[in-house]
Amino acid sequence: MDNKGLTKVDLIFESVDVRKVMTKAFEMTSEEIIQEILESGLKGRGGAGFPTGLKWKYTAAEKDPEKYIVCNADEGEPGTFKDREILDKVASKVYAGMAIAGKAMGARKGYIYLRGEYRFLLPQLFVELHKFHKMINEIGYDFSIEYRMGSGAYICGEESALFESIEGFRGEPRNKPPYPTVSGLFSKPTSINNVETLVTAVMIIEKGPQEYVKLGTKDSRGSKVFSISGDTPIPGIFELELGMTVQEFVNEFGDGDTKAVQVGGASGFCVPRKKFAETIIGFEGVPTGGSMKLFNSSRSMYNVLHNYLDFFTEESCGQCTPCRVGCQQLLKGVEKVKKGEAKSTYLNELVKLADTMKVASKCGLGQSVGNAFRSIVENFREEIIY
Amino acid sequence: MVTLKINDQEVKVAEGTTVLEAAKQLGVNIPTLCNHPDLCVAGNCRVCVVEQKGARTLIAACAMPVSEGMDIHTNSLKVRNARKHIVELLLSEHRADCTKCYKNQKCELQTLANEYSFGEHIFLDLVEDHAYNIDRSSPSFLKDDSKCIRCQRCVRTCAQLQHVSAIAVANKGAHMKISSFHDRPMSHVVCTNCGQCVNRCPTGALTEKTYIDQVWDAIYDPDKHVVVQTAPAVRVALGEDLGYDPGERVTGKMVTALRQLGFDSVLDTDFTADLTIIEEGTELLTRLKKVLVEKDKNTALPMFTSCSPGWIKFIEHKYPHMLPNLSTCKSPQQMFGALAKTFYAQKRNIDPAKIVSVSIMPCTAKKYEADRPEMRSSGYKDIDFVLTTRELAVMIKQAGIDFRTLEPARYDSIMGSSTGAAVIFGATGGVMEAALRTAYELVTGKPVPFTNLNITPVRGMEGVKEATVKIEGTTEEWRFLEGAELKVAIAHGLVNANKVAKAVSTGKASYHFIEIMACPGGCIGGGGQPIPTNVEIRKKRMEAIYSEDMHMDLRKSHENPEVVAIYKEFLEKPNGHKSHELLHTHYIERESY
Numbered sequence: 001m002d003n004k005g006l007t008k009v010d011l012i013f014e015s016v017d018v019r020k021v022m023t024k025a026f027e028m029t030s031e032e033i034i035q036e037i038l039e040s041g042l043k044g045r046g047g048a049g050f051p052t053g054l055k056w057k058y059t060a061a062e063k064d065p066e067k068y069i070v071c072n073a074d075e076g077e078p079g080t081f082k083d084r085e086i087l088d089k090v091a092s093k094v095y096a097g098m099a100i101a102g103k104a105m106g107a108r109k110g111y112i113y114l115r116g117e118y119r120f121l122l123p124q125l126f127v128e129l130h131k132f133h134k135m136i137n138e139i140g141y142d143f144s145i146e147y148r149m150g151s152g153a154y155i156c157g158e159e160s161a162l163f164e165s166i167e168g169f170r171g172e173p174r175n176k177p178p179y180p181t182v183s184g185l186f187s188k189p190t191s192i193n194n195v196e197t198l199v200t201a202v203m204i205i206e207k208g209p210q211e212y213v214k215l216g217t218k219d220s221r222g223s224k225v226f227s228i229s230g231d232t233p234i235p236g237i238f239e240l241e242l243g244m245t246v247q248e249f250v251n252e253f254g255d256g257d258t259k260a261v262q263v264g265g266a267s268g269f270c271v272p273r274k275k276f277a278e279t280i281i282g283f284e285g286v287p288t289g290g291s292m293k294l295f296n297s298s299r300s301m302y303n304v305l306h307n308y309l310d311f312f313t314e315e316s317c318g319q320c321t322p323c324r325v326g327c328q329q330l331l332k333g334v335e336k337v338k339k340g341e342a343k344s345t346y347l348n349e350l351v352k353l354a355d356t357m358k359v360a361s362k363c364g365l366g367q368s369v370g371n372a373f374r375s376i377v378e379n380f381r382e383e384i385i386y
Numbered sequence: 387m388v389t390l391k392i393n394d395q396e397v398k399v400a401e402g403t404t405v406l407e408a409a410k411q412l413g414v415n416i417p418t419l420c421n422h423p424d425l426c427v428a429g430n431c432r433v434c435v436v437e438q439k440g441a442r443t444l445i446a447a448c449a450m451p452v453s454e455g456m457d458i459h460t461n462s463l464k465v466r467n468a469r470k471h472i473v474e475l476l477l478s479e480h481r482a483d484c485t486k487c488y489k490n491q492k493c494e495l496q497t498l499a500n501e502y503s504f505g506e507h508i509f510l511d512l513v514e515d516h517a518y519n520i521d522r523s524s525p526s527f528l529k530d531d532s533k534c535i536r537c538q539r540c541v542r543t544c545a546q547l548q549h550v551s552a553i554a555v556a557n558k559g560a561h562m563k564i565s566s567f568h569d570r571p572m573s574h575v576v577c578t579n580c581g582q583c584v585n586r587c588p589t590g591a592l593t594e595k596t597y598i599d600q601v602w603d604a605i606y607d608p609d610k611h612v613v614v615q616t617a618p619a620v621r622v623a624l625g626e627d628l629g630y631d632p633g634e635r636v637t638g639k640m641v642t643a644l645r646q647l648g649f650d651s652v653l654d655t656d657f658t659a660d661l662t663i664i665e666e667g668t669e670l671l672t673r674l675k676k677v678l679v680e681k682d683k684n685t686a687l688p689m690f691t692s693c694s695p696g697w698i699k700f701i702e703h704k705y706p707h708m709l710p711n712l713s714t715c716k717s718p719q720q721m722f723g724a725l726a727k728t729f730y731a732q733k734r735n736i737d738p739a740k741i742v743s744v745s746i747m748p749c750t751a752k753k754y755e756a757d758r759p760e761m762r763s764s765g766y767k768d769i770d771f772v773l774t775t776r777e778l779a780v781m782i783k784q785a786g787i788d789f790r791t792l793e794p795a796r797y798d799s800i801m802g803s804s805t806g807a808a809v810i811f812g813a814t815g816g817v818m819e820a821a822l823r824t825a826y827e828l829v830t831g832k833p834v835p836f837t838n839l840n841i842t843p844v845r846g847m848e849g850v851k852e853a854t855v856k857i858e859g860t861t862e863e864w865r866f867l868e869g870a871e872l873k874v875a876i877a878h879g880l881v882n883a884n885k886v887a888k889a890v891s892t893g894k895a896s897y898h899f900i901e902i903m904a905c906p907g908g909c910i911g912g913g914g915q916p917i918p919t920n921v922e923i924r925k926k927r928m929e930a931i932y933s934e935d936m937h938m939d940l941r942k943s944h945e946n947p948e949v950v951a952i953y954k955e956f957l958e959k960p961n962g963h964k965s966h967e968l969l970h971t972h973y974i975e976r977e978s979y
Binding site: 317319326328332356361362 | 432442468476479510535538557561562
C-alpha cells in the first residue's frame with residue numbers, strides 16, 4: 001500500500017510573488033504550461049478529480065478564438081469551506097491561476113462564479129481584483145476577470161448548470177457531450193476549474209512539477225486542503241499531503257470516539273471504523289473535494305443519512321426522473337423503514353434504486369446520491385432499521 | 387458517416403445522428419417520453435437510457451450523438467432494470483386514476499407502464515405529499531399538475547415554438563413544477579390558449595377543456611336546434627383518430643357522421659371563410675386606398691389577418707401598439723356564430739334563443755375565442771360550444787359509428803357551400819392565397835397570374851414566407867393600384883409571428899398584408915388536432931388540404947353562390963353597416979405576465 005502517513009503542508013496559503021509566477025508563465029508557450037500541469041499529475045480539486053492538464057489541453061486544442069476560463073467558487077458541498085478560506089486569504093493566487101490557465105488554453109476572459117452566501121467577501125475580492133487587473137496591465141498581458149454570483153442552489157456548482165446560470169437561465173445541467181472543453185460557457189470552449197485547482201496550478205508553475213510530484217501518491221499527487229468538521233477537537237482548514245489512511249486522519253483529528261468519517265460531503269462516502277485502516281483518502285480510495293466530517297458514537301447515522309437525503313431532495317434541480325423522484329423515494333423509504341411501516345428488506349429495494357440513480361441520472365448530483373446512501377445503509381444498517 | 391453497433395447489428399449513419407435515430411434506422415425501438423420531434427432535445431425523463439460498452443453510466447439515447455465504434459445495447463438487463471425503475475418512479479409521482487382520465491389509453495406513460503410496470507408497485511406513492519390543484523381557469527384547457535411528469539415538453543413548446551413562455555419550470559428538487567408567472571392562473575398570464583402544449587403533453591396533465599357532454603345534452607334537447615360548423619383543417623385530420631393514416635380526406639364521411647350524431651344542421655366554416663375573404667379583402671383594399679390615395683395618417687398598414695385567436699391574444703399581450711394593424715374581421719368561426727343566430731335563424735324561421743351553435747375546430751384557442759365578451763353580436767353567445775377534432779372523434783366513437791363504412795354526404799344549406807379558397811384556410815399561406823385570388827380579380831378583372839390559381843410562393847412549411855404580387859391591368863375604380871407591387875408575408879407558429887411582428891414594429895419590414903397563424907403549419911397543426919402532430923404529419927395534412935382545394939368546382943371565394951346571396955339578401959355590401967355589426971370586432975390591450 002502506497003501509504004504516505006499524515007503530513008501537513010503549506011502550499012496553498014503560502015505567499016508567493018504572483019507577478020513573478022505570471023511573468024514566468026506568460027513567457028512559456030501554451031504547450032509548456034500544459035505539459036508542466038500534466039507532469040504534475042494534478043487532478044481537479046472540486047471532487048470529481050478530472051486531470052487538470054488534460055482539461056486545459058482539450059480546451060487549447062479547440063479552434064474557436066473565443067474561449068473562457070471559469071473558476072468554480074460555488075462551494076456548496078456540505079462540510080466544505082476551504083474555497084472561502086482560499087479566496088479570503090490568497091485571492092491573488094486564484095486570479096493568477098486563471099490568467100495562467102487562460103494563457104495555456106487561449107482564453108482572454110475569466111469568470112468567477114461565487115457562491116451566493118459568500119457575497120460578504122466581495123468588497124475585499126474586488127480590491128484584490130483591481131490590483132490584479134492593474135498588475136496584468138503592467139505586465140502587458142490581455143486578460144480580465146468578472147464575478148458572477150450564485151443564488152444558493154447547490155446544483156449550480158455542477159459545471160454545465162453553472163454555465164446556464166451565468167448565461168441567465170435556470171440552473172439545470174446540460175446533456176454531455178458536448179463537454180465544456182468543446183462547448184461550455186456561451187457555447188464556447190471553456191475550462192472550468194475549482195478555486196483550489198487554480199491555486200495549485202500556480203504553485204506547480206512556481207516550483208516546477210518535479211517538486212510537486214514528490215508529494216502524494218501515484219494516483220493522488222500533491223497535497224489538498226481539507227475542511228474538517230464534526231466531532232473533532234480541532235475543526236478547521238488543514239492542508240495535508242494526499243495518501244494518508246482514514247485511520248491516520250482520525251488519529252490526528254478524531255476525538256477518540258470516532259465511529260465514522262464522511263469523506264467528500266453529502267455526495268461522498270461514509271467510512272466506518274472497521275475500514276479506517278484500509279481506506280486511503282485519495283483517488284485510489286475515497287476521493288474528496290475537501291469535506292471531512294467526523295462522527296462519534298453519540299451520533300445517529302440514521303439522522304446523518306436523513307439529513308443528506310433531505311438535502312438532495314431539496315437541492316436536486318428536479319429535471320431528471322431518477323434524481324428528482326429517486327431522492328424523494330430514498331428519503332420517504334428510510335423514514336418508513338425507521339418507523340416500522342416498511343419491512344427492513346425494503347432497504348434492499350432502495351439500494352437498487354440508488355444504483356439506478358448512479359447510472360441513469362443526468363448529472364453528477366443524481367449519480368452521487370447513491371454514494372452516501374449505499375455506504376451508510378451497508379455499514380450502519382441496524383441504525384437505519386432500529 | 388459513422389459506423390456503430392446497436393444490439394450487435396452494425397449501422398452506418400451520418401455524423402450528428404443520435405443513438406435514438408440510429409436505432410430507429412435499424413428498426414430498434416427505444417422508448418421515449420420527453421423527446422418530441424418538434425422540440426429540442428431535453429434528455430430529462432431518462433426513459434431512453436441504453437448501455438454503451440465502456441461507459442461509466444447508461445446514456446440517454448435521445449441526447450447522445452453517435453460516435454465511431456460505439457457498441458450499444460438497448461435491452462440489456464442493466465437497461466431494463468433502470469428503465470423499470472424510471473417508469474415506476476414516474477408513476478409514483480403521477481396520479482394514476484387512469485379510468486377517470488381524459489387521456490386514458492392515449493397516455494404515453496400508461497403505454498410505458500403496460501410494458502414495464504405490472505404487479506406490485508415498488509415505490510411509495512408521492513402524489514399525496516403534494517397539494518395539487520387543477521387549474522381550470524382557461525376556457526381552453528385544464529392543467530392538472532398531479533398528472534405531470536415534468537418532461538418539460540410543454541415548456542419547450544411554449545418557448546421554442548411559440549415564443550410565449552406562459553409556462554416555465556419553477557422551484558427545484560421535489561418541489562419542481564411547471565408553473566406560470568408568480569403561479570398565476572393560466573387565464574391571467576400571456577398564455578394564448580393555442581394548445582400546442584396540450585397537443586404535446588404525454589399524459590393527462592394538459593388536456594383540452596371538453597364540452598362533449600354539453601353538446602350531447604343539447605342534441606338530445608328537443609327544444610334546441612343544434613347547428614354544427616366544421617373548420618377546414620378538421621376534414622384532413624379527423625381520420626387519424628379514427629384509424630386512417632395521416633393525410634386522408636374524410637370530409638364526406640365526417641358530414642354523415644355529424645348527421646348521425648344528431649346535429650340538426652351540418653354546416654361549414656368554409657362558408658364564412660369565403661365570407662372572411664370578401665370582408666377582409668375589401669378592408670385591405672380600403673386601407674390601401676386610404677393610405678395611398680387619401681394619404682390618411684390614421685390608417686394602419688400593414689394589415690394583419692385576424693383568423694387565429696391565439697395570434698390575436700399574442701399581439702394583444704406583446705404588441706398592443708399594433709392592434710390598429712389587425713384586420714377588424716372576426717374569424718370565420720365567429721362570423722358563422724353571429725350569422726347562425728341572425729341570418730340563419732331568420733331564413734329558417736327559428737327562434738335564435740333555441741339555436742345551439744357548435745363548432746368543430748382544430749384549435750383550443752377557439753374555445754377561448756367563443757368566450758370573449760365581444761363575441762355576442764347576435765344578442766346571444768354567438769358560439770355556444772367549441773369541440774376539437776379530437777373531441778369529435780370521441781363523440782363518433784361514443785355513438786358507436788363505424789366511420790370507415792359511412793357513405794360520404796354533402797353539407798346542408800344554407801351556410802354550407804364553400805370553395806377551394808376556403809378549404810386552404812387550414813394551411814399556412816392559405817388565407818393569403820385565398821385573399822389574393824379574390825383581391826387580384828376584383829382589382830383587375832382577371833384571375834391571379836398563377837397556373838391553376840395555385841399561388842405556390844405563399845405555400846410550404848418555411849417559418850416566414852414573403853411574396854410580391856405586381857398588380858397590372860387594373861379596372862377604372864382601382865387605377866391607383868396600377869403597377870403597384872403588393873408585398874405580403876406569411877408566418878406560422880408564434881415564434882415566427884413574433885419575428886414578423888418585431889420587424890414591422892421596428893420598421894425593419896415594409897409589407898402591405900401579413901397572414902399569421904399561431905400554430906406551426908397553420909390550423910392543420912392546431913392544438914386541437916389529433917395527437918401526435920409533428921412535422922411529417924403536418925406535411926401530409928397540408929398535402930390533403932391542397933388536394934381538397936383542387937377537387938373543388940369553385941376555387942375563388944367571391945364565386946361562392948351563398949356568399950353572393952347573403953350580400954344580396956342580408957348583408958347588403960362588404961364592410962357595410964350590417965357587416966360591421968355582425969362580422970367585425972375590436973381588440974383589447976392586455977398586460978404581459
